[in-house]
Amino acid sequence: xxxxxYTHAIVARISETLKQSSEFNYNLAKKQHQEFCSLLREVGxxxxxxxxxxxxxxxxxxESAAIICNGVALISKSDNxxxxxxxxxxxIILKKELDIPVVNPNITNALLDGGDVLFTGREFxxxxxNYTNEDGAKAVAVAxxxxxxxxxxxxxxxxxxxxxTMAGPDVLSVSTSNYCQEIVKRMEREASFKYQKIxxxxxNAANMLYINGTLIHRSPAEIPASYKVIKDKIDTPSRNIDxxxxxxxxxxxxxACLLLRRWKSIRNI
Numbered sequence: 001x002x003x004x005x006y007t008h009a010i011v012a013r014i015s016e017t018l019k020q021s022s023e024f025n026y027n028l029a030k031k032q033h034q035e036f037c038s039l040l041r042e043v044g045x046x047x048x049x050x051x052x053x054x055x056x057x058x059x060x061x062x063e064s065a066a067i068i069c070n071g072v073a074l075i076s077k078s079d080n081x082x083x084x085x086x087x088x089x090x091x092i093i094l095k096k097e098l099d100i101p102v103v104n105p106n107i108t109n110a111l112l113d114g115g116d117v118l119f120t121g122r123e124f125x126x127x128x129x130n131y132t133n134e135d136g137a138k139a140v141a142v143a144x145x146x147x148x149x150x151x152x153x154x155x156x157x158x159x160x161x162x163x164x165t166m167a168g169p170d171v172l173s174v175s176t177s178n179y180c181q182e183i184v185k186r187m188e189r190e191a192s193f194k195y196q197k198i199x200x201x202x203x204n205a206a207n208m209l210y211i212n213g214t215l216i217h218r219s220p221a222e223i224p225a226s227y228k229v230i231k232d233k234i235d236t237p238s239r240n241i242d243x244x245x246x247x248x249x250x251x252x253x254x255x256a257c258l259l260l261r262r263w264k265s266i267r268n269i
Contacts, residue, residue, distance in 0.1 A: 004121050004169075005212055009040045010062055010093075010258040012050040014246060017057040029246035033060065036256060039241055043214045045259075050093065056086050060246065061255040063114045063161075064131075065090035067140065068260045073102045074143040076112045077136065083113075090258075100260070105142035112136030114258075115159035115251045120166060122193045123148040127160025148192040152183060162251040163203070166210045168236055171196045175226075177203040198233055200226035207252030209259075214239060216253060 094100040116127035126137035141149040167173035205226035209216040219242040220227035
């Protein structure tokens with residue numbers, strides 16, 4: 001299967017209400033997010049920047065709000081009022097502003113968070129976590145019937161894509177942590193296809209973005225041991241960025257954007 005190609009990224013600017021402690025540096029987080037948006041443009045994406053919503057502190061983490069595949073969007077479902085409002089707002093933007101079809105499997109008890117949904121280009125893995133349940137995984141299967149969908153148990157307070165992302169076509173990015181390795185073993189047992197892996201020493205290094213032939217990962221200051229492994233083991237062109245401030249409340253790089261491919265033009269918001 002040819003690698004996924006993206007044309008656009010949806011991001012949301014950081015709200016000042018993300019300040020959750022006196023140690024959080026809002027100005028630094030805002031600067032890092034701006035640099036992240038610039039990097040997405042540098043790798044060839046049209047970046048659609050949504051304004052900050054001061055009533056939604058975690059609105060910058062747009063990944064949670066939807067799953068977009070093959071030009072169709074599935075909106076997330078949450079039992080957290082704020083996160084559900086983010087998803088509802090994203091649904092309006094996708095349908096009315098961007099003309100992206102939205103599917104609704106209408107599964108009553110579904111809980112679904114985009115950060116738990118990993119699309120490999122061949123199949124979906126859906127983390128069953130504090131944020132996504134079996135009915136949420138069923139919603140993914142109904143929305144995208146052309147692909148196999150495999151539920152994967154994820155314990156604790158993290159989403160699946162904190163532990164596993166794509167580092168290239170058919171290449172999983174994982175870490176050496178015991179818990180990540182348990183998840184990967186479950187995935188390998190249930191997968192419909194075979195994948196290669198790159199295994200990184202730091203757990204938070206596993207969350208990265210592979211966009212149109214370029215790998216985006218955290219900076220060497222954040223993941224020094226993993227940075228060396230990436231440079232030694234991967235021939236793919238790569239870029240690194242520091243997201244330690246705004247990334248502390250999220251999965252990491254994937255959390256701050258929704259990637260999609262469009263053939264029609266999208267007007268600015």
